[in-house]
Amino acid sequence: MTERKDLSINIPLLARVEGEGALSMTLRDGRVSDVQLRIFEPPRYFEKFLEGRGFDEVPDIVARICGICPVAYQMSAVHALESIFQAQPGPWVRAMRRALYCGEWIESHMLHVHLLAAPDFLGFDNAIDMAKRYKSEVARGLALQHLGNDIIQMFGGRSVHPIGVRVGGFYKAPSLADVANLVKKLRAGLAQAEEAVRWTAGLPLPESEQEFVSVALRHADEYAMNEGDIVASNGVAISPSAFEQHFVESHVPYSTALHCTFDGAPYLVGPLARLNINHDRLPQLVRALIADIGLRLPSKNMFHSIIARAVEVYYALIEAVRILEAYREEAQPAATLTIKAGEGAAATEAPRGLLWHRYEVDGAGVIRNARIVPPTSQNQARIEEDLKATIEALGASKSDDELRLLSESVIRNYDPCISCSTHFLTLQVNRESG
């Protein structure tokens, strides 16, 4: 196309993201002068209607924030509430929560890798069209996604808004027979999960390095899911209870999602941030695969996010097999709780990144105050920063359509869950004459 100095891009409805949003961007002399990721997902006010509800209703309520990652909401909530009641659910509950979370990582990541992200890199508008040419790859992804759903279903009856989690543990322990059947299926999926990692690593991903701070939970000896300190790649490490001293949400006029900054600056949460910070916590088998595909960590290329998701799925499958092979039935699948007034916070690793909750409860166990900071609002400022950097680095020679696709694929690297953050992206690029 002809040389142009200034351009304005509008994407009024971004596809393949969870929720509704739009993008508008103005380029002036090849520089991005303005970029706004506009989220217009209608607010649903969860934090307010939690007030006045019993603590025991919270896992069922917060699940409804997101159909794709309900387990994450349930996990952050139960940990925060148990910290108030000083409950000690014990090793069985702890292990089963980890297995359950593995299920959600697998389900959410495989949905994103195959149905939402991969079409960007293979030149298709959507996965249904992509499946005509890449039938076995898409079928493999959907089969793995299904394994994730199977794990959630075993612990919670269904994969969307599962009903098995309660404050203190689980309503019911799965039977030995159900676990044995599931382990058999999960084991059979291991080879497919490894193939999926190699497939994502072979995709024609753009080369685009940039500086950013990664933030993730870090645990003393495992790849963190439910526990750990909040650790940043710049060296800061804090307890989840100190979150509000470092992470501040602010409200921008064009979005119903709040923008969160860490010590005043944008930062990254999610699979690539977790791999960057915690790759040394992965078992040897997974680290060997990472080395074999040539992924150097920490990575500064956000397009490696799709590989990071596939790697985490491989890990989650190995971890779920490890936990469930050692399964024993438990007559008391939940701790007995002593209800008391207080305040407590917890963070866990949702598929999309750090998910922080804080609750205030009265002496009767009724919620008086709630605050929830989802991963997508934390990534929003980073997405805008990334768009600016990537478009300026790679955008110069691109047509408007290519620029639009590049912008959308940048956004999709973050797997933004707009339903969580408050759903469709509409990209608007404005090129102005200088």
Added chain:
Amino acid sequence: MTKPTVAVHKFSSCDGCQLAFLNAGEALLTLSGLVDIKHFAEAGPVDDQAEVDIAFVEGSISTPAEVERIKHVRSRSKFLVTIGACATAGGIQALRNIRDSDGWKGAVYAKPEYISSLATSTPVAEHVRVDFELWGCPITTKQVVAVVRDLLYGVTPVDKADSLCMECKRAGNVCVLVAKREPCMGPVTRLGCGALCPHFGRACYACYGPAENPNGVSLGRRFLGLGLTQAQVANRFALITSHAEPFATARVHFEGKGS
């Protein structure tokens, strides 16, 4: 023969009911061979202006823009099916209809003037004609596949509105209301989930909405007998489908009576 056209639209929701399609696995690929999916933004195809034979609508109407958009969806669709508690009954976010949502806006957002949302979250049927409703939070792949299959064969889908107790008894569960004295909503709740909660030994919390001819006040009195406060009984009717008429009536009956 030309394939029937389908659209999946999202309004105020958690995206969970669209997963009834996206979690269908290979069935999704089969479905995409049987019908022509014109608009399903989360899955990729975007053409919200397309005229379609069947429109599935997820989500409640909670903003001025959604009030207009649902009218356009209706005018471009032959058969409109609401999927899930949000589209069919206003959803969990309809809890705002009971309480002060303008105050909520101010409490959640630093600059409430940036937020355009209605004081209420309402079902699609309060705005346009709806041809068929699927209840559930979330709906299941089975429900949605059954509707598509019926419509492909020109059959009117059957609305199953019996109480959850029917499904629960057939599943052979021990009654949690009788045996464990748990405040189970099963007697007044529509079947369809598979009686999951009682199967897990816990009380149903009515995520499938009211069954036909429910007697909420009578069940609520039973809950009082189990030791729940009036406010707790009111809360049992005010969760996922609080805006559905039979549940709203029961809630109002118990609300504000003190304990």
